[in-house]
Amino acid sequence: MFFKMAWRNLWRNPRRTTVILIAVVIGLWSLLFLNAFMRGAIEQMVENNISILTGHLKVQKTGYHSDPVIENSITQPDEVKGVLAKVLPKEARYTSRVRLQVVASNARHNAGVTLVGIDPEAEAEMSFIGDAPLQGRYLSADTPHKILAGRALVEKMETQLEYKLVLMGQDTQNEIASRAFRIRGIFDAELESTEKQYVFVLKQAAQDMLRMGPAVSEFSVLLPEGALLPGVAQALKEALPEGYRVYTWRELLPLMDAYLKMFDGFIYLWTVAVFIAMGFGLVNTILMTVYERMHEFGLLKALGMKSGWIIREVLAEAFLILVLGMAAGNGLGVITVEAMSGGLDLSAFAAGAEFAGMSRIIYPRIVLQDMLVANGVVFFLGLGVSLYPALKAARFTPVEAMLQT
Amino acid sequence: MAIVELTGVTKTYQQGKVSVQALRGVDLRVEKGSFLALAGPSGSGKTTLLNLIGGLDRPSQGDIRVDEHDFARMNQSELAELRLFKIGFVFQSYNLIPVLSALENVEFVMLLQRIGAAERRQRAEAVLAEVGLSGLLERRPLELSGGQQQRVAVARAIVSGPAIVLADEPTANLDSKTGQGLLEMMKTLNAQKGVTFIFSTHDNMVMDYARRLVLIRDGRVAEDQVKGS
Ligand SMILES: Nc1ncnc2c1ncn2[C@@H]1O[C@H](COP(=O)(O)OP(=O)(O)O)[C@@H](O)[C@H]1O
Ligand SMILES: [Mg+2]
Numbered sequence: 001m002f003f004k005m006a007w008r009n010l011w012r013n014p015r016r017t018t019v020i021l022i023a024v025v026i027g028l029w030s031l032l033f034l035n036a037f038m039r040g041a042i043e044q045m046v047e048n049n050i051s052i053l054t055g056h057l058k059v060q061k062t063g064y065h066s067d068p069v070i071e072n073s074i075t076q077p078d079e080v081k082g083v084l085a086k087v088l089p090k091e092a093r094y095t096s097r098v099r100l101q102v103v104a105s106n107a108r109h110n111a112g113v114t115l116v117g118i119d120p121e122a123e124a125e126m127s128f129i130g131d132a133p134l135q136g137r138y139l140s141a142d143t144p145h146k147i148l149a150g151r152a153l154v155e156k157m158e159t160q161l162e163y164k165l166v167l168m169g170q171d172t173q174n175e176i177a178s179r180a181f182r183i184r185g186i187f188d189a190e191l192e193s194t195e196k197q198y199v200f201v202l203k204q205a206a207q208d209m210l211r212m213g214p215a216v217s218e219f220s221v222l223l224p225e226g227a228l229l230p231g232v233a234q235a236l237k238e239a240l241p242e243g244y245r246v247y248t249w250r251e252l253l254p255l256m257d258a259y260l261k262m263f264d265g266f267i268y269l270w271t272v273a274v275f276i277a278m279g280f281g282l283v284n285t286i287l288m289t290v291y292e293r294m295h296e297f298g299l300l301k302a303l304g305m306k307s308g309w310i311i312r313e314v315l316a317e318a319f320l321i322l323v324l325g326m327a328a329g330n331g332l333g334v335i336t337v338e339a340m341s342g343g344l345d346l347s348a349f350a351a352g353a354e355f356a357g358m359s360r361i362i363y364p365r366i367v368l369q370d371m372l373v374a375n376g377v378v379f380f381l382g383l384g385v386s387l388y389p390a391l392k393a394a395r396f397t398p399v400e401a402m403l404q405t
Numbered sequence: 406m407a408i409v410e411l412t413g414v415t416k417t418y419q420q421g422k423v424s425v426q427a428l429r430g431v432d433l434r435v436e437k438g439s440f441l442a443l444a445g446p447s448g449s450g451k452t453t454l455l456n457l458i459g460g461l462d463r464p465s466q467g468d469i470r471v472d473e474h475d476f477a478r479m480n481q482s483e484l485a486e487l488r489l490f491k492i493g494f495v496f497q498s499y500n501l502i503p504v505l506s507a508l509e510n511v512e513f514v515m516l517l518q519r520i521g522a523a524e525r526r527q528r529a530e531a532v533l534a535e536v537g538l539s540g541l542l543e544r545r546p547l548e549l550s551g552g553q554q555q556r557v558a559v560a561r562a563i564v565s566g567p568a569i570v571l572a573d574e575p576t577a578n579l580d581s582k583t584g585q586g587l588l589e590m591m592k593t594l595n596a597q598k599g600v601t602f603i604f605s606t607h608d609n610m611v612m613d614y615a616r617r618l619v620l621i622r623d624g625r626v627a628e629d630q631v632k633g634s
Binding site: 001004005008009012295296299300301302303304305306307309397398399 | 456492517561
């Protein structure tokens with residue numbers, strides 16, 4: 001009968017109840033949606049960044065990370081390869097690359113780019129270049145004088161397929177090496193900055209040009225799903241001889257790590273903001289109904305109802321509002337996110353978001369944990385603040401309450 | 406046997422700097438099975454006295470016992486318990502819980518007494534039939550007339566067989582014919598079931614129903630007469 005009473009009491013003032021219900025619904029919905037949106041954005045951001053030649057792990061020569069010059073290359077790649085083959089889980093992938101800052105030029109323009117010498121087949125499995133839309137063709141073992149360039153770079157340099165780009169950089173002998181490559185493919189990337197920064201040639205071609213012999217700049221590793229990154233990183237560190245360093249993507253992308261933390265903080269702040277707005281509404285509404293029904297509570301006490309029961313009675317009303325609001329809010333949240341599962345196109349704002357490695361299209365994603373947290377906050381804090389009006393109601397003495405005629 | 410015993414009861418209300426002496430020393434014994442009217446002009450202290458007997462408020466001085474329970478020794482929670490099981494209340498107005506039907510209003514106290522659903526319902530129906538409301542069980546208070554509402558209140562007050570029923574001007578908001586009907590009904594319950602009633606009034610017609618009439622004036626018992634029935 002308590003819930004029946006609470007339920008009927010709620011609808012004595014349908015407008016007020018509806019308003020506060022809407023507040024709960026919007027609050028919860030915005031929490032869910034924001035969480036889903038952020039979650040989607042973050043995951044894609046991490047994936048994008050990992051696929052832009054980072055991988056989950058990298059092995060480099062000590063010193064390369066802070067000073068990525070050719071002297072800090074891995075001169076005995078077979079040594080590293082052996083360790084990788086031994087230590088990594090079976091399904092893990094890895095590849096080695098040559099990387100160097102060079103200048104690309106043609107008759108009209110110069111641009112600083114990162115030359116990436118790759119093993120085309122292994123690389124395609126590892127990073128974005130394997131899936132990127134490509135005009136023209138990909139590299140293969142017999143294309144030592146061909147190059148892949150990004151769409152934005154090609155446009156900036158006013159060039160096109162089959163035209164030449166000359167790359168210039170410092171070789172192992174401290175001399176300027178240069179070599180001309182013909183554009184075999186133009187790739188599109190998620191981010192314009194990626195298109196402008198990277199050009200791809202065969203690893204062998206890069207090694208020849210820079211007189212590196214078999215040396216490479218780094219090994220990049222992609223772990224199978226479920227593998228524990230820190231554990232693998234530790235095992236690699238122990239197995240590798242002196243002179244190498246292992247980096248996880250969190251170390252390689254400190255900005256990304258900072259962003260993850262910032263987003264967490266942002267979601268937390270938003271949760272607090274939503275909750276404060278909703279909590280005030282809830283307390284106010286219930287307080288109003290409590291004062292309006294003062295003589296009713298007086299009557300209940302006169303009849304022998306103890307304070308505890310009265311508190312329960314008031315909390316039951318808050319409970320119903322919260323549960324109704326949560327049901328609707330969750331439903332609405334799931335529906336909205338479902339409706340946007342095709343992706344939310346942010347290209348209009350992408351220019352600003354791009355530096356963080358955010359995608360142009362975000363796929364919001366609801367995670368059970370986020371949902372539980374949002375609901376938990378709304379529910380328990382909601383009941384918590386309702387305790388205030390409940391205690392007020394319990395404190396009316398029958399005599400003073402009855403005087404309010 | 407005295408079901409209510411008051412000795413030297415005073416009550417002073419403090420309103421800011423002004424203190425109002427509502428009761429100035431009341432001694433009163435009420436026997437089981439009484440049908441007693443507290444009569445007196447408005448402001449004489451009737452409501453205050455009933456509130457004290459019902460344990461809704463505490464006296465400034467003096468002792469109050471109801472059904473052998475010494476109020477001075479009881480805390481709020483024990484007083485609530487006593488009200489729940491031993492004392493029925495009928496107020497002048499705002500007697501019923503607006504969101505509950507007549508039947509549910511009567512059932513409600515039994516719910517607090519932790520009586521099972523089936524028994525609650527059966528007893529509530531029976532007592533509502535006794536007060537003549539069989540056809541109106543599902544009506545909400547607002548759908549009942551003033552007289553019918555007071556009957557529901559009486560039904561609720563007596564449903565658990567309390568030691569006393571306290572009624573503060575139960576007929577004040579009713580027209581005289583309806584008021585007489587209510588009093589007749591209370592009197593019948595008193596005669597047939599031995600329910601002890603203490604009710605207050607300032608209406609001469611109502612006083613005529615009482616078997617014992619206690620006149621209150623200026624916070625004191627001015628007259629106490631037992632009338633032949
Ligand atoms: N809560 C209160 N605070 C202050 N004065 C009160 C309060 N209740 C009653 N009084 C005063 O006590 C006196 C007796 O009141 P009451 O018991 O209500 O009389 P009655 O019911 O006979 O009309 C009156 O003077 C009234 O103004
Ligand atoms: Mg009065």
